[in-house]
Amino acid sequence: MAAKAQRWTTCNVLAPTGEGRLLWQFTRKGDTATLAAETRFAASDRLPADRVGKTFRQTWQPRLNIAWLPADKVYVRVVELPPGEPAEVPALIEFQIEKLSPLPAAQSVWTSELVAGNPGEPLTAVVVIAEREAVEAQLQQLEAAGYRPDRLELPVLRELLALTPPRDGTVVLVGRETTGFTCLTAWWAEGRLRHLSLARFTDEARAGDALADALRRTAWAAEVEGWLPAESAITLGAAPEVAAHFEPALRDFAGRAVTVRERLSAPDLAAVCARAQAQANLVPGEVLTRYRQEFVDRLWMRALGAVALVYVFVVLGYMAWLSLLEYQKGRVDHQIALRSAEYTKAQQLKARLEILQEQVNLKFAALDCWKAAAEALPESMTLNTITFQRGKKLGLIGSVPVDQQGKVTEYNQALANATVAGRPLFSKVTTKSIQGPGPGRADLPATWNLECEINRRDLP
Numbered sequence: 209m210a211a212k213a214q215r216w217t218t219c220n221v222l223a224p225t226g227e228g229r230l231l232w233q234f235t236r237k238g239d240t241a242t243l244a245a246e247t248r249f250a251a252s253d254r255l256p257a258d259r260v261g262k263t264f265r266q267t268w269q270p271r272l273n274i275a276w277l278p279a280d281k282v283y284v285r286v287v288e289l290p291p292g293e294p295a296e297v298p299a300l301i302e303f304q305i306e307k308l309s310p311l312p313a314a315q316s317v318w319t320s321e322l323v324a325g326n327p328g329e330p331l332t333a334v335v336v337i338a339e340r341e342a343v344e345a346q347l348q349q350l351e352a353a354g355y356r357p358d359r360l361e362l363p364v365l366r367e368l369l370a371l372t373p374p375r376d377g378t379v380v381l382v383g384r385e386t387t388g389f390t391c392l393t394a395w396w397a398e399g400r401l402r403h404l405s406l407a408r409f410t411d412e413a414r415a416g417d418a419l420a421d422a423l424r425r426t427a428w429a430a431e432v433e434g435w436l437p438a439e440s441a442i443t444l445g446a447a448p449e450v451a452a453h454f455e456p457a458l459r460d461f462a463g464r465a466v467t468v469r470e471r472l473s474a475p476d477l478a479a480v481c482a483r484a485q486a487q488a489n490l491v492p493g494e495v496l497t498r499y500r501q502e503f504v505d506r507l508w509m510r511a512l513g514a515v516a517l518v519y520v521f522v523v524l525g526y527m528a529w530l531s532l533l534e535y536q537k538g539r540v541d542h543q544i545a546l547r548s549a550e551y552t553k554a555q556q557l558k559a560r561l562e563i564l565q566e567q568v569n570l571k572f573a574a575l576d577c578w579k580a581a582a583e584a585l586p587e588s589m590t591l592n593t594i595t596f597q598r599g600k601k602l603g604l605i606g607s608v609p610v611d612q613q614g615k616v617t618e619y620n621q622a623l624a625n626a627t628v629a630g631r632p633l634f635s636k637v638t639t640k641s642i643q644g645p646g647p648g649r650a651d652l653p654a655t656w657n658l659e660c661e662i663n664r665r666d667l668p
Contacts, residue, residue, distance in 0.1 A: 216272035218244075220260050221478035222355055223276045223363070226386050227251070229353070232478040233259060241482040243475055255354045262356075262503055264510065274481050275350055275357035277490055279390045281339040282362055283310055284404045287320075289331040294322055297333050309337045317343045321488040323369070323401050332401050334369070336362055338490050347495060356499045360490040363481065364392045364406075367445075367472050370480045375399045376437035378423070381471065382446040382454055389415050389450065395426065397435045416457030423461055443467045570599045573662055576628050577602045584622035586615045590653070602634070602660040607653040608642075616642055616656045623660055635663040 219234045219241060228250040234241040249255060262271055285308045289300050301308075301320050309316050317340050323332040343360065350357060364381055371379065373396050381392045388410035395403040403426055409415035430436035442462045444451055451468050458466045472480065574596050581604060585591055588609060595603035608615055616639060624637040637660045645652035 215270060217269040219272040219274065219482040220355075221274045221276070221481050222255075222260075222350070222357070223474065223478065224278060228253065229255075230474065231255065231259070232475055232482075234479060234482045239483070241479045243479065246475060249353075253353070257354060260355050262506075264507055267507075272359070272482070273355060273357045274359045274361065275346070275355065276363045276481075277338065277343070277346060277360050279362060279364060279385070279392075279406060279408070281342045282406060283337040284362075284365060284392070284406045285335040285337070286401055286404045287333045287335055289333060291328055291330060294331070297322060297331060301333060301335060305335075308335055311337065311339060315340050317490055317492055319488040319490050321369070321486065325400065329400075334365065334401070334404060334488070336365065336488055336490065340492075343490055343492070347491070356502075357491060358489075358496070358499075359486060361481065361486060361488055362490075363477055364390065365488075366481050366484060366486070367477055368392060368394055370472075370484070373399070373401065374441065374443070376439065377441040377443060379443045380419070380445065380454070380458065382419075382444065382450050383471065384447070384450055388412060389453070391415075391419055391454075393419075393423065393426070395430065395440075397430070397437045397440075402435050403430065412453060416454045419454055420457040420461040423458075441467065443469060445469050445471050447471060566599075569664070570596075573599055573664060576633055577660070577662065580623060580626040580628075580633050584619060584626060586612075586619060588612045589615050589619060589656075599664065600662055602662055604658040604660070605655070607655055610644055610652075610654050613642055613644075613654050613656075616658075620658060623658070632663050634660040636661040 217236055219236070221232045221234070223230045223232075225248075228248060231245075231247045231249060232243060233245040233247075235244045236242075245259075260271075260273060287301060287304065287308065289297060292300075298320060301318075305318055306313060309318065316337050318335060318337045320333045320335045323334060325332055346360070347357070364383065368379065368381060373379075373394075375396065375398065377396055379394045379396075381394075383390050385408070388408060389412070391407045391409065393403075393405045393407070394401060405422065405426065407419070407422060409418050411418070427436055440462070441464070442458050444454060444458060444466050446454065446468070447470065448468075455466055455468060471477075577596065578594065581591065581594065581602070585606075589606055589612075590608070591604060591606040593603070593605035595605075597603065620637050620639050623634055624632075626633040637658065640657040640659050642654055642656045644654045
């Protein structure tokens, strides 16, 4: 249950208070956590999603949510392990957890964090054990407020680990709670953390004496184990009004003056938690997995929602475009309807004009044919009938003396050579027949019949 170090852009630290909750929001500038906002909320208030929630933006601007776990029902232990790899520490502790934990394994949640030491020396780890029921209840309250913590930790332990440890000495951090005092005691000997205890004192009048008694019992055990320092200075970290309850008893226990120092303020302690590359995390692994899955599901749902929204806009745009085309088509149909009568009238006029033009062309063609037929006719030939068939063919019927039937051929050739404006008048001239008179009627002339195909200039 050790947490992986996280790089973040914004970090939220949420702390429970007697009246509600305090939320500190930090931004990262290099390795420095800068306080951006401090907000107090009532216990029933839901935290603003834009400040504590996670969206697609947090995939490239990570947000770290930290929550403080009250010291109630939390236990701390110190474990010494043989030199080795830090990654192996959780597995080594797991072999000893039943001996270290005052609670059954199924009813507890534990985590660990290495204490800085010298290379080659035995490893020292702090083990934090909490009641699973208390952790789950705390998580449920946070989830109801819209807060899903990435890390759940003990703030007093984080403050202790941030201090410069003495080579030989005892550090006592005391804080006032709603039901009394919470006291974290740490013993160092020869530069190594040897003992940790977390105690709660509800009787304020006897709290100092009770702490001194606990220190005496620890000292006796240390002397038996052989690590009790010959001289051990005591440092008391507490607010002035709290230190007054403990300093006399601690001075009496140590037989010397006690160094009293102020505890870190809540914002400063929150900044320490934000900066810390913490390994300890009391959020169960299955809960972290669920949070991660919910985050991925939200991203998918929002992505699908965005796709659906884009699709709706595309459909609406397509329908609007169709409506515009329909409107334009309606305008064109209206214009066509308005101009259809004019168009029909224009077509009728065009047809009449074509008819008149055809009549004029036929008249000119007939005149040209009549002129050519008359000019080319030999004097010995007589033209009896002329026909004009649909402006395309010219029929000529006449007579010629029997002894001058060759004139018909000359006439045929003359018509074939006739031109109008440099263009042949006839495309083809055919002698259809030459009939002589019947027997016994030599005094009558022969009859000839010619057919000419007119080469019309106005036709393609």
